[in-house]
Amino acid sequence: xxxxxxxxxxxxxxxxxxxxxxxxxxxxxxxxxxxxxxxxxxxxxxxxxxxxxxxxxxxxxxxxxxxxxxxxxxxxxxxxxxxxxxxxxxxxxxxxxxxxxxxxxxxxxxxxxxxxxxxxxxxxxxxxxxxxxxxxxxxxxxxxxxxxxxxxxxxxxxxxxxxxxxxxxxxxxxxxxxxxxxxxxxxxxxxxxxxxxxxx
Amino acid sequence: xxxxxxxxxxxxxxxxxxxxxxxxxxxxxxxxxxxxxxxxxxxxxxxxxxxxxxxxxxxxxxxxxxxxxxxxxxxxxxxxxxxxxxxxxxxxxxxxxxxxxxxxxxxxxxxxxxxxxxxxxxxxxxxxxxxxxxxxxxxxxxxxxxxxxxxxxxxxxxxxxxxxxxxxxxxxxxxxxxxxxxxxxxxxxxx
Numbered sequence: 001x002x003x004x005x006x007x008x009x010x011x012x013x014x015x016x017x018x019x020x021x022x023x024x025x026x027x028x029x030x031x032x033x034x035x036x037x038x039x040x041x042x043x044x045x046x047x048x049x050x051x052x053x054x055x056x057x058x059x060x061x062x063x064x065x066x067x068x069x070x071x072x073x074x075x076x077x078x079x080x081x082x083x084x085x086x087x088x089x090x091x092x093x094x095x096x097x098x099x100x101x102x103x104x105x106x107x108x109x110x111x112x113x114x115x116x117x118x119x120x121x122x123x124x125x126x127x128x129x130x131x132x133x134x135x136x137x138x139x140x141x142x143x144x145x146x147x148x149x150x151x152x153x154x155x156x157x158x159x160x161x162x163x164x165x166x167x168x169x170x171x172x173x174x175x176x177x178x179x180x181x182x183x184x185x186x187x188x189x190x191x192x193x194x195x196x197x198x199x200x
Numbered sequence: 201x202x203x204x205x206x207x208x209x210x211x212x213x214x215x216x217x218x219x220x221x222x223x224x225x226x227x228x229x230x231x232x233x234x235x236x237x238x239x240x241x242x243x244x245x246x247x248x249x250x251x252x253x254x255x256x257x258x259x260x261x262x263x264x265x266x267x268x269x270x271x272x273x274x275x276x277x278x279x280x281x282x283x284x285x286x287x288x289x290x291x292x293x294x295x296x297x298x299x300x301x302x303x304x305x306x307x308x309x310x311x312x313x314x315x316x317x318x319x320x321x322x323x324x325x326x327x328x329x330x331x332x333x334x335x336x337x338x339x340x341x342x343x344x345x346x347x348x349x350x351x352x353x354x355x356x357x358x359x360x361x362x363x364x365x366x367x368x369x370x371x372x373x374x375x376x377x378x379x380x381x382x383x384x385x386x387x388x389x390x391x
Contacts, residue, residue: 025228025370029313033221073281076310080274088270103317106273110313112225179219180385183378187371195366 007132014136021144021186022193026113030104031145032182038161041149043097044104045142047090051082052114052141053134059122060130066123075118076109083109113141151185152176203335206325210339212387216314217347218380223314227348228373230305237352241345243305245338247287248315251280252337255319256330276319281310314344351380 005013020026027048035041058078066074087105090098098105108114117137122130153159156177158166166172175181214220217227223244230240255276263269288306291299309315318340322333354376363372 025225028224028228029221032224073278076277076281077274080277084270084273087273103320106276106320107222107313107317109273109277110310110316175382178385179221180378180382182221183374183381187367187374187378190374191366191371194371 007129010129010132011136014133014138015140015143016197018137019140019144019193019197020113020137021141021148022190023197024113026116027111027141029107030111031141031148032179032186034101034104035145035149035152035182036177037153037157037159038146038150040097040100041145041147042142043094044101045138045145047086047101047105048108048111048114049135049138049142051079051086051108052117052138053131054082055079055114055118056122056130056134057127059118060125060127063123071123072115072119075115075123079114079118080109113137148182148186148189151189152181155185156181202332206332206336207339207342208390210336211343211346212384213390215343215347215381215384216318216340217344218377218384220317222317223312223344226305226308226312226314227351227377228370230308231348231352231355231373234349234352234356237348238345239301240305240308241341241348243302243309244312244314244344245341246302247280247284247306247309248318248341248344249334249337250287251283251315252319252322253330253334254279254283256322256328256333259323260330272320276316280315280319284310314340347380347384351377354380 014020018024021028021031030044030048034044055075055078059075083106086108087098090101090105117133121133125133150160153161155173156175158164158170158172173181176185210216216222217224226240226244230236258275258279259272263271263275284306288299291302291306318337322328322336325332325336355373358372358376367375
């Protein structure tokens with residue numbers, strides 16, 4: 001697989017063609033759960049990108065050592081270790097984001113996107129293409145989460161990255177920062193994404 | 201009284217799927233038929249209750265006294281993965297009909313974030329005890345079952361509906377989930 005496609009195609013496939021959120025519907029729980037603002041979406045995206053990148057690197061390096069019968073538990077331990085690192089780093093250095101993301105940080109470990117890439121890509125490909133794959137998928141995920149967070153924050157709080165552009169007492173569309181708004185915003189964003197990606 | 205509050209909060213007010221966004225993958229993935237969604241709900245009830253019991257005891261008597269809280273994520277996910285395997289093997293041996301009904305859903309449950317999520321959330325309950333944690337897990341799986349089965353029934357109807365081209369598939373399902381979540385928002389004042 002790595003031989004037939006170029007690095008650029010490999011990277012772009014994660015960002016657009018197989019976008020984890022809009023096309024493959026992986027990692028939906030954090031995508032819906034933490035995106036009440038653009039900043040939270042970006043934070044979650046970067047945390048996931050880090051875990052994805054590190055676990056892809058490790059899996060790709062030790063793939064020949066792992067017996068195939070126990071590969072899934074082995075992948076889960078590798079992923080869980082990096083999630084624990086992210087958890088500790090966020091708690092120590094960005095406590096505000098740690099509070100906001102809450103339970104979704106330990107839950108990165110069950111994000112099907114990460115296990116899916118370890119199983120479907122990193123365990124079959126060399127180090128360099130696994131890194132490119134992780135970067136593409138991770139950035140695609142981050143873009144999707146940030147976009148969803150931005151749409152919800154603009155409509156729901158009248159701000160973007162905490163910069164308010166409406167007056168304090170303005171009526172905003174609060175529905176969008178509540179749970180139903182997550183589903184509805186993602187529904188329309190994926191219509192838009194399908195439209196745009198099909199015309200290209 | 202405490203227990204009634206936990207039940208109502210978990211099923212209606214803070215529904216695990218529709219307001220906490222845990223377990224979205226099976227919620228969108230296996231909800232095209234009512235019968236499969238009932239099977240999935242049964243498997244989740246089984247695994248979630250069992251997993252929360254074990255993880256609660258593990259946390260209370262091993263991790264917390266030894267000051268190993270940071271190992272929580274790793275141990276919990278391993279325990280859940282092992283439990284799912286064990287449940288699968290035992291069911292196959294002891295109750296083949298139940299295995300037939302739940303079998304295909306069991307492997308999917310390891311990566312169901314609702315199970316790990318509830319196991320972690322159960323540690324944060326007020327004056328938590330083992331019974332309370334287990335009750336919390338059962339309430340949440342009832343909430344999961346309710347959301348999943350209602351959603352599946354709506355999707356069965358949608359098959360016959362005339363949906364605009366661009367909305368077909370994922371978007372319309374998300375929109376339905378959004379409206380369902382909006383309906384559940386109406387329960388907010390209950391607790």
